[in-house]
Amino acid sequence: MATHRVTLIPGDGTGPELTEATRRVLEAAAATAGSSFDWDVQQAGVDVMETAGTPLPPETLASVKANKVAIKGPITTPIGTGFRSVNVALRHELELFACVRPCKTYPGVRSRFDKVDVTIIRENTEDLYAGIEYEQGSDEAEKVIELCNSLQKKQIRAGSGISIKPISHFGAERIIRYGFEYARTHGRKRVHAITKANIMKHTDGLFLAVAREVAKDYPDIELWENLVDATCMGLVQRPEEWDVLITPNLYGDILSDLTAGMVGGLGVAPGANIGTDTAVFEATHGSAPKYKGQNKVNPTAMILSGKLMLEHLGEAEAAKNLESAVAAVVAEGKSVTYDMKPDRNDPTAVGTSQYADAIIEKLGA
Numbered sequence: 001m002a003t004h005r006v007t008l009i010p011g012d013g014t015g016p017e018l019t020e021a022t023r024r025v026l027e028a029a030a031a032t033a034g035s036s037f038d039w040d041v042q043q044a045g046v047d048v049m050e051t052a053g054t055p056l057p058p059e060t061l062a063s064v065k066a067n068k069v070a071i072k073g074p075i076t077t078p079i080g081t082g083f084r085s086v087n088v089a090l091r092h093e094l095e096l097f098a099c100v101r102p103c104k105t106y107p108g109v110r111s112r113f114d115k116v117d118v119t120i121i122r123e124n125t126e127d128l129y130a131g132i133e134y135e136q137g138s139d140e141a142e143k144v145i146e147l148c149n150s151l152q153k154k155q156i157r158a159g160s161g162i163s164i165k166p167i168s169h170f171g172a173e174r175i176i177r178y179g180f181e182y183a184r185t186h187g188r189k190r191v192h193a194i195t196k197a198n199i200m201k202h203t204d205g206l207f208l209a210v211a212r213e214v215a216k217d218y219p220d221i222e223l224w225e226n227l228v229d230a231t232c233m234g235l236v237q238r239p240e241e242w243d244v245l246i247t248p249n250l251y252g253d254i255l256s257d258l259t260a261g262m263v264g265g266l267g268v269a270p271g272a273n274i275g276t277d278t279a280v281f282e283a284t285h286g287s288a289p290k291y292k293g294q295n296k297v298n299p300t301a302m303i304l305s306g307k308l309m310l311e312h313l314g315e316a317e318a319a320k321n322l323e324s325a326v327a328a329v330v331a332e333g334k335s336v337t338y339d340m341k342p343d344r345n346d347p348t349a350v351g352t353s354q355y356a357d358a359i360i361e362k363l364g365a
Helices: 015-032 046-052 058-067 086-094 139-151 169-185 204-215 228-237 249-262 300-312 316-332 352-362
Strands: 003-009 036-041 069-072 098-104 117-123 190-195 222-227 244-247 270-274 279-283
Touching: 003 015, 003 058, 015 036, 015 069, 015 300, 015 316, 015 352, 058 069, 058 086, 069 300, 086 270, 086 279, 098 169, 098 249, 098 300, 117 169, 117 249, 169 190, 169 204, 169 244, 190 204, 190 228, 190 249, 204 222, 222 228, 228 249, 244 249, 270 300, 279 300, 300 316, 300 352, 316 352
Parallel strands: 003 036, 003 069, 069 279, 117 244, 190 222, 190 244
Antiparallel strands: 098 117, 098 270, 270 279
């Protein structure tokens, strides 16, 4: 009987409620395959900041580094002011280079689409999100503009703000190879390299060139080369044609929300951030603090993130059992939260905890 030591971060807002529901479901799913969890509960977010002076205490980070696997509830990130995103900090500190966002239609979830079963594999460390920026009017920006203008005919206007878009061969190969390995492991037949290589020939062009190199090592998987704008159109016109999409950072951020919207929204879209030896699993939606303590919010995204964690831990049987149980409860439409009812005011909607109970019952626990 395998026992998995995992860091459990409840988060803030509705995070603790979602985390508790997820914990119970994961324990029931693991039990179906003869496994269990040894939870290392740690804190992060606005609640702990008052006492720790930081939203990501050193002991929490140390726990994730030691256990190599963590699952976390949503954490509030102030917009424009306040502390840096805990999610971003974790990705940086742990070098979580791959953001994995599967998006799949489940009968019973309201959506304009069916036959959607795509996975976005997004590079997490480079591209325009690397954070290399120079503020308009600053001495640094003017120096960058002066240097660039001395190197090329095309001139940058004085007073411009500047963002740098770095894409390296190392970063591209690492994420692309991860995407091909993911496709092979999950029995997928096609990988899409998503770029704007027709315009950005030395950054996206490099990404595409590396994709062509890596594809030679995976003759069992078909490589499709797709421009990001055409991809957006193709996803909504022919969703059944798309499979595993490997993207630079910015495009992956946009496409993962697009595909989540196609399958019912962020409430049913799981997520994972994977590094060389460490992985953090989390729902991709916010913490919804206005619903805190109401036993109301939908835990599906976090529960399905737990399914991804089970796969990562080698618990394929438990992961399959968990997804089947979730799909069955959602398809029945009886014991689901208000947002999954045809009428959001339906009085038969159940709470977060009761929804988890229904999944656990399907698991036979």
